[in-house]
Amino acid sequence: MSGTDTSRGPKSIWRQLADSKVLLLMCVPAIIFFIVFNYMPLPGAWIAFTNFNYRDGIFGSPFVGFKNFEFLIKSGQLWTLTRNTILYNLAFIVLGNILQIAIAIMLNEVRLAWFKKLSQAAMFLPFFISSVLVGVIAFNLLNYDTGALNALIKQTGGDPIKIYSSAGAWPLIIIMVHLWQSTGYGSIVYFAAIMGIDRSLYEAATVDGASAWQRIRFVTLPSLKPTFIILVLFALGGIMHGNFGLFWNLVGNNAALFQTTDIIETSVYRMVLSQNNFTTSTAVGLYQSLFGFALVMTANWIVRRINKDYALF
Amino acid sequence: MKRRNFVRVGAALLAIGISMPALTAGAFAQDAPTEITMLTMGNKPTNGRLEAMLEKLNELLVAKVNAKLDLFYIEWADWQTQYNVQLLSGDDNVDLVATATDWLYAWENAEKGAFLPLSEEMLQANAPKTWAQVQADGHWDLTKLADGKIYFAPEDNYTQYTNHGFFYRGDWAKEAGFENGEITKFEDFTKYFEWVKANKPDAYPWDVAGANEAALTGYIQGHTDFQTLQGISAGNYIPFHTTAANPYTVTSWYMEGDALVEAAKLAKQWNDIGVWREDALNYDGDTREELYAGLSGVEQHHTQTFVNDIVNNMNTKQPGSDPKFFYWGQENGNFFKDIFTHGAMAVSAYSKNPEKALQVYDLIRNDKEIYDLFNFGIKDVDYVITADGKLGYPEGYDSSTMALGTDYWWGRTDEFELPRTKQAPNRAEIIAALDARAKDYPYSTLIVNKQNIDSTLAAMAGVLSEYIPQLQYGKFEDPAAAVAEMRQKLKDVGYEDARASIQADMDAWKAARGL
Incomplete structure (x- = not known):
């Protein structure tokens, strides 16, 4: 918008707002959403510093300082939760984006229209399956006594595997299920970005004798860089937030797997709901938000140092 | 003309006559019945039996205390969680809250302020029969927190073993x-x-x-x-x-x-x-x-x-x-x-009609007609009384599809309970054997x-x-x-x-x- 600004000196804020009123109007629903769900509940974080009871309410309950954080640190739980949450999300972000880009490029190279449509739809579908259902499907595939996988192993004369007591297997299972669910959907964004690349670049490359691989390497991939960076930055903002539905439905209350599968969300859920423990869970939530905030700021700062245009703000 | 006037006057008189009872009734009618909601545990029945019973029950409740009752179910899926979250939410649509100290977190929720402290005067005025019976048995002390206030009415008049x-x-x-x-x-x-x-x-x-x-x-x-x-x-x-x-x-x-x-x-x-x-x-x-x-x-x-x-x-x-x-x-x-607070009834701290809620509870607990209706359903439809005085079920009754499902475990009384045809024939012996050995919770x-x-x-x-x-x-x-x-x-x-x-x-x- 500043490109069309021909007057001298900075405009007043009101003037700027008036100039963009249509755009602002279009943002109103999103602004209201964030105010209602993200800003208005902020004072509630005070619970983390109190010994909360319903009668005195959030601000009337006795103040206890950092006592609620103490246990989390003492038990080492905070470290396990942070590690699991970050590692899972890193795996999701890195593997997810690589797979999404690969699939978008492959789709772009496919010439058979019906096959392109069919494979796109097939990859898109898992995104719409509720994680409750995914949990049930996983149990029926993987359980020891009646699961499909173990039935197959038994039929072929092998010894069935106790998957629901092998904590080590679950990072792999969860990452695979997550990728299965999200890759098709995520590849759409990259596919759209590829569609937006100037066709003349490809023509020029072809004229210069570039092979299909070279076109991908020197035209497609560099053009996807801004999209990639923005998506990764967004994803980093959520790195402290896990895919609760998926984790909860796959693992549930199976304490044998917590060491490798417990993330901040599932732990908070258990604390509030089965242990009725609002204060400690709010403390975890607050820690999660502050840590996530710091992470986004740092990542954005680094990106801005490298290339200002790629930074979010 | 004359004839037409006659008809007119007749019609007018008739109209007045018809509307008179309504007018007089209107003049003396109380306010609209108060809606009381009871939070209870269980899967909400969907066979229509509960609604049919409630319709009859509400006629009685309106006549006696000018109130209507509705049930709100905490279903069994993840019930511990759902129960505590419902109380935490501060929902002012719930008046009576089913609770228990050994399995439904009554103390925790009382301490957190989910239940209304019940003063002696309030209980005497609105739940006189309950007050008198629990007082006579000396059981109100079992429902007090450290502040000395009563937080719920115990199911202390009913024999059961939940070991x-x-x-x-x-x-x-x-x-x-x-x-x-x-x-x-x-x-x-x-x-x-x-x-x-x-x-x-x-x-x-x-x-x-x-x-x-x-x-x-x-x-x-x-x-x-x-x-x-x-x-x-x-x-x-x-x-x-x-x-x-x-x-x-x-x-x-x-x-x-x-x-x-x-x-x-x-x-x-x-x-x-x-x-x-x-x-x-x-x-x-x-x-x-x-x-x-x-x-x-x-x-x-x-x-x-x-x-x-x-x-x-x-x-x-x-x-x-x-x-x-x-x-x-x-x-x-x-x-x-069993401890006497294995089942109990509290009044929600957020209830807008706590007095009326207690009046309704007092009737459910102590009025035989209302007790039977609420616990067993409509006679000869939901249950029958057999020749030997047992509570049985009509021909073709299937409890898995036709159960009433009020799940009232928050103030039953031995006096109104009947032996049931579907109970173990040796129930009395089993209970007697347990009675002979069980310790009192100290x-x-x-x-x-x-x-x-x-x-x-x-x-x-x-x-x-x-x-x-x-x-x-x-x-x-x-x-x-x-x-x-x-x-x-x-x-x-x-x-x-x-x-x-x-x-x-x-x-x-x-x-x-x-x-």
Whole structure:
């Protein structure tokens, strides 16, 4: 918008707002959403510093300082939760984006229209399956006594595997299920970005004798860089937030797997709901938000140092 | 003309005549009936029986106290969570709240301010019959917090046993070599389970779902004199105990003694035999139906369920199965009579009509006509009275599809209850046998101040919910090492401080009673 600004000196804020009123109007629903769900509940974080009871309410309950954080640190739980949450999300972000880009490029190279449509739809579908259902499907595939996988192993004369007591297997299972669910959907964004690349670049490359691989390497991939960076930055903002539905439905209350599968969300859920423990869970939530905030700021700062245009703000 | 006028006057008179009763009724009518909502536990019935009953019930309630009743159900899926969250939400549409101190977190919610303190005057004015009966039995003290205020009305006028144990099949036990098919020791179930495993390939010896600790408590109760201190819960666990030998010393079987390790070793043995599904923790099937279908050798629940449901269902669905009950503490008599607050009714702190709510409760609890309607349904439709005076069901009645489902366990009274055709024929003997052995719970009036230990209890809940389900299902290679690890963690989160705090309350309580 500043490109069309021909007057001298900075405009007043009101003037700027008036100039963009249509755009602002279009943002109103999103602004209201964030105010209602993200800003208005902020004072509630005070619970983390109190010994909360319903009668005195959030601000009337006795103040206890950092006592609620103490246990989390003492038990080492905070470290396990942070590690699991970050590692899972890193795996999701890195593997997810690589797979999404690969699939978008492959789709772009496919010439058979019906096959392109069919494979796109097939990859898109898992995104719409509720994680409750995914949990049930996983149990029926993987359980020891009646699961499909173990039935197959038994039929072929092998010894069935106790998957629901092998904590080590679950990072792999969860990452695979997550990728299965999200890759098709995520590849759409990259596919759209590829569609937006100037066709003349490809023509020029072809004229210069570039092979299909070279076109991908020197035209497609560099053009996807801004999209990639923005998506990764967004994803980093959520790195402290896990895919609760998926984790909860796959693992549930199976304490044998917590060491490798417990993330901040599932732990908070258990604390509030089965242990009725609002204060400690709010403390975890607050820690999660502050840590996530710091992470986004740092990542954005680094990106801005490298290339200002790629930074979010 | 004349004739027309006559008709007009006649019509006018008729109109006035018709409207008169309405006018007079209108002139004296009270305000619109107050809508009272009762929060109760159970899956909301969908067969229309509840609505039909409520319609009749509300006619009576409007006539007597000008109120109407509706039920709000906390369904069984994830009920502990849903119950606490509903109370936390501060919903002002709920007036009466079903609760219990030993399984429905009544103390915790009273302390957190979810329930309205009930003054004596308020109870005397609005629930006079309830007030008088509980007062005469001296039971109001059982419903007071440290502030000396009453928080709910106890179900103290109803005999039942909710002591837990195993339901098993006498026919299978007999074949497994038990005399008369009777199992009298907890560890003897190993033999029963092994027999089921070897001879009933379709059945699990004990099909059990999700986190619980029955395999541990069953062993510990029958092999020690630990007694659980009710009302101090850490999540789904009740971690503080005394012993019969030292009844005023607070301890915990999670922390002290060898019984937990022994129990965990037995659980591991059972797990290795394949007593339950390998993935029982992630399994969430209906195991009682499995028992009825002959697919499980054992089901775990309490006496009340055994005499009311299990015997009749097993006799019809598995004829000749000879259902039997082994209860925790059967070996050494270490079990208790039900506490009077195993069911109770509170008034929501957010209720807009607490007085009216109490009036409705008083009628449900003490008015025979309303009690019968609310508990049993419409006579000759939902239930019949048989020639020998038992409560039975009409021809073609199927309890799985036609049940009334009010689930009123918050103020029943023995006086209005009838023996039922579907109850175990030997119910009276079973109850009498338990009465002869059961101990009275000694700490009903002990009030523990949890203000300072709440966060410790929550932290202990975290540790227990990590270790106990795995110990219960025998999932640790070395149970002794796991127990040691758990005990260290419980110490780290402040077990000893919490114990000392409860001990101080115990000492004060003991001194006040001159014990």
